[in-house]
Amino acid sequence: MPRISEARAGAEPSSPRQYARRQSILRAAADIAAETGLERVQMHEVAKSAGVAIGTLYRYFPSKTHLFTAVMADQIEGFGARLPDRAAHSSSEDAVFATLVSATRNLLRRPALATAMIQSANAARSTTVPDVERVDTGFLDLLLDAWGVKEPTEGQIARLRLLMLLWYGVLQTQLNERITPKEADADLRLACHLLLAPETDAG
16 A cells, blocks of 8 residues: 655646646656556656656655556546547436446556556545545546536435445456456446436435
């Protein structure tokens, strides 16, 4: 499990050049973790691969928890841009299910990186790792869009939050090879039906 080495948030880029530098760090970190796994990622190797000084890396990302939570936030935002139109699905429930399955397939392409991101996000506190809120709200927004809900009630948000937590568990179990892809899809399908079917909507 990654540890937060410093109880502070990383610096935010304030110029296009700084933003580009930050993105280079995220890409380098993702590529290295995909090959080695989280525990073997060395921050100095990330800095070298990204072409930045080690001090620059730590200014933006005080720990590996900060770094890979940010990687996950960026992955979710990029993933949202590649989703098909929800109109292609027969129901809102199907659209949410398809979004979850697509997210799973996307992450399983690089399982070591997926594990690194999930472990980091699970260890992150919003007070010191602001990108964890980007992870939560970004994924919630994807599901709300798939569900076709523009102004969600508290009840609807609560049900999607439960669905997200279940999805994380199913994904982790699949990464650990404790269930098959077919079983994972069946579990997600059932969860979507139980939580999102119109007759259960008290929101």
